[in-house]
Amino acid sequence: MPRIVYVNGAYHPEAEAKVSVFDRGFLFADAVYEVTAVIGGRLLDFPGHCARLRRSLAELDLPSPATDDEILAIHRELVARNALDLGHVYLTVTRGEADRDFAYPKAGTAPSLVMFTQARASIETxxxxxxxxxxxxxxxxxxxxxxxxxxxxxxxxxxxxxxxxxxxxxxxxxxxxxxxxxxxxxxxxxxxxxxxxxxxxxxxxxxxxxxxxxxxxxxxxxxxxxxxxxxxxxxxxxxxxxxxxxxxxxxxxxxxxxxxxxxxxxxxxxxxxxxxxxxxxxxxx
CATH class of the missing domain: 3.20.10.10 (D-amino Acid Aminotransferase, subunit A, domain 2)
Known part of the structure; x- marks a missing residue:
């Protein structure tokens, strides 16, 4: 079964999950991320990761693409769709798609939200x-x-x-x-x-x-x-x-x-x- 990836409101098989070549995360690394561990299908330290995400977004004056509750729901949906018992959920928020310019794009440019899972074989390594x-x-x-x-x-x-x-x-x-x-x-x-x-x-x-x-x-x-x-x-x-x-x-x-x-x-x-x-x-x- 192909891995399911979340991109801007929709779930896709990983081969079909895409963002624009003009996304500022690609052009400028204008993006933040979080990694949440999953054990037994549940999320570890999730409130802390959400709080740090909010801080990173604020420090970069980067709009949030979703509320904490919405982000939690997407995490849970990805874990379920990928039958993830042990591994991680990776989240990336970029400033979104705009023509290449060092200045931030105009207000109202939608940020991008991408999330995917990665399985691991064992807690012990x-x-x-x-x-x-x-x-x-x-x-x-x-x-x-x-x-x-x-x-x-x-x-x-x-x-x-x-x-x-x-x-x-x-x-x-x-x-x-x-x-x-x-x-x-x-x-x-x-x-x-x-x-x-x-x-x-x-x-x-x-x-x-x-x-x-x-x-x-x-x-x-x-x-x-x-x-x-x-x-x-x-x-x-x-x-x-x-x-x-x-x-x-x-x-x-x-x-x-x-x-x-x-x-x-x-x-x-x-x-x-x-x-x-x-x-x-x-x-x-």
């Missing part, structure tokens, strides 16, 4: 079992990384740079400090057992899984410190890990060739992964 190996790269992205835009070329380049080194992913470094991963928030566990991650600002994405992880850590009486760290501090940490809607909580065991801890996924990352998934699944809608 080889990376979660063995841990990720990370390469550090300079952070050359634009200054508003808190807006979840589709401008993902440099993260893709960084990911491929890491892959060419035989690593799994890259962490960005700016002014000597780690900002985040190519598509995830980054954390270390200090020798004293404190979880450390960069504070929210314009320099990192305000991760929805990050916010959930912070709540879970509090419930487990784990100390969290919002403070940047260097590559050297990560290499000397007890543990490290990442969070994202796709990776949930995944351990990091190496950075720039140096093993973190004993080079194996640590107990705090494993505990957080289990607790996050238990809580997120219980609250899924």
């Amino acid at each position: 080889p990376e979660a079992e063995r841990g990720l190996r990370i390469a550090s790269v300079p952070d050359l992205r634009w200054g508003r990384r808190d807006i979840k835009t589709v401008q993902l070329l440099y993260p893709s380049m960084a990911k491929m740079q890491a892959k060419r080194q035989g690593k799994d992913d890259a962490w960005f470094v700016e002014n000597g400090e780690v900002t985040e991963g190519t598509s995830n928030n980054a954390y270390i566990v200090t020798r004293e057992g404190t979880i450390r991650t960069r504070a929210l600002g314009h320099d990192i994405l305000h991760g929805i899984t990050r916010a959930a992880l912070m709540r879970v850590a509090g419930e487990l009486d784990l100390r969290v410190e919002e403070k940047p760290f260097t590559v050297a501090e990560a290499q000397g940490a007890r543990e490290a890990f990442i969070t994202s809607a796709g990776a949930f909580v995944t351990p990091v065991v190496e950075i720039d060739g140096a093993a973190i801890g004993d080079g194996r996924p640590g107990p705090i990352a494993r505990r957080l992964r289990a607790a996050y998934l238990e809580t997120a699944i219980a609250r899924a809608i």
Whole structure:
């Protein structure tokens, strides 16, 4: 059965799902997106994803194509039509179709809304079992990384740079400090057992899984410190890990060739992964 994709009010087989070549998402990356995990046919952390979508749209003065309730209904319809039990729903909002011009199109131009599903085989992955190996790269992205835009070329380049080194992913470094991963928030566990991650600002994405992880850590009486760290501090940490809607909580065991801890996924990352998934699944809608 072909995958069903939603485009601007209609559901299409994926081969028939199309947007205009004049869409500003294609011409200018003038678009934002969200990714919501699906487990057991239900949506994880959906209110957080909707809230972040609203924030991204507002920061770009980009009109919304639908209400939160309408977006939720489309998510559920796509999950049902694609019989999706485990995977993700991807949502993209662009500024819509207009002649190519750096200026925004005139008021009233309809934004585009595109959504599709992607299945996954299992919640558990080889990376979660063995841990990720990370390469550090300079952070050359634009200054508003808190807006979840589709401008993902440099993260893709960084990911491929890491892959060419035989690593799994890259962490960005700016002014000597780690900002985040190519598509995830980054954390270390200090020798004293404190979880450390960069504070929210314009320099990192305000991760929805990050916010959930912070709540879970509090419930487990784990100390969290919002403070940047260097590559050297990560290499000397007890543990490290990442969070994202796709990776949930995944351990990091190496950075720039140096093993973190004993080079194996640590107990705090494993505990957080289990607790996050238990809580997120219980609250899924």
